[in-house]
Amino acid sequence: MAPPPLAALRQYASVASPASLPPTVLFGHTDKTLTVYDKYNKSLFHLLVLPRSPALGSEAELESLQTLLKTKDRARDVLAALAESGETARKQIQEEMTERYGWSWGVRMGFHAVPSMLHVHLHVMSDDLLGEAMKNKKHYNSFHPTKGFWLPLEDVQAWLEADDEYYKRMSKLPKAQYEPLLKESLSCFRCDKELKTIPALKTHLQEEWDAKEKRELAKGKKRKAQGAPDGEDDAKKAKAEE
């Protein structure tokens, strides 16, 4: 087995002309950010938004969320750029959901407290956790929305502004505190049910999602029957029910 491609994201983030990247890698880019497909998707839709170097900082400054947070002003700027591109990606994902599935569901944005690849990357992913590459407890717990290993973008932004003390603590994000979370027992992020194995969890998540899809599609039909226009407000309504 080849060594892990720890620096793959850094290479993408430092490329001078993103358009030269293969379409299997590149989702989109701006002067400041580059959005790529996560090669091993843990949800049905899973993208990564990277701050470009040198536009938003040196490779060292952008190595991780931890190094980024050492400089408050830079962190604020980089997070804002990631948020903006993340929002663009979210909209595109939700359009694709409607095309492909006939309805759209939540898309969340956040970071891992302890990253395993070089270069800070914002995950933009649909909230189903039904991706092909979701294979073990570590994967699942790292993306569980409330366990603590997953850091929502808006939380990180709020902490940064809250007070200097919190910002100092954040720039450490100690492994010792976060890594044990990955070994905790498996529980459904929707209904809290405990599952003993990964296959059982996956079956359960699929059932929850199938049921949700059925409700959403039924709602869509009802709206249509009432003569209401579909599309625009579907995403908002779906989100409010999450």
Next chain:
DNA sequence: GTTCTAGAAC
């Protein structure tokens, strides 16, 4: 981050 696989768990 993944793949592979020994042996634990059932």
Next chain:
DNA sequence: GTTCTAGAAC
């Protein structure tokens, strides 16, 4: 006997 996890990767 089969499923599943979890640690090694020279």
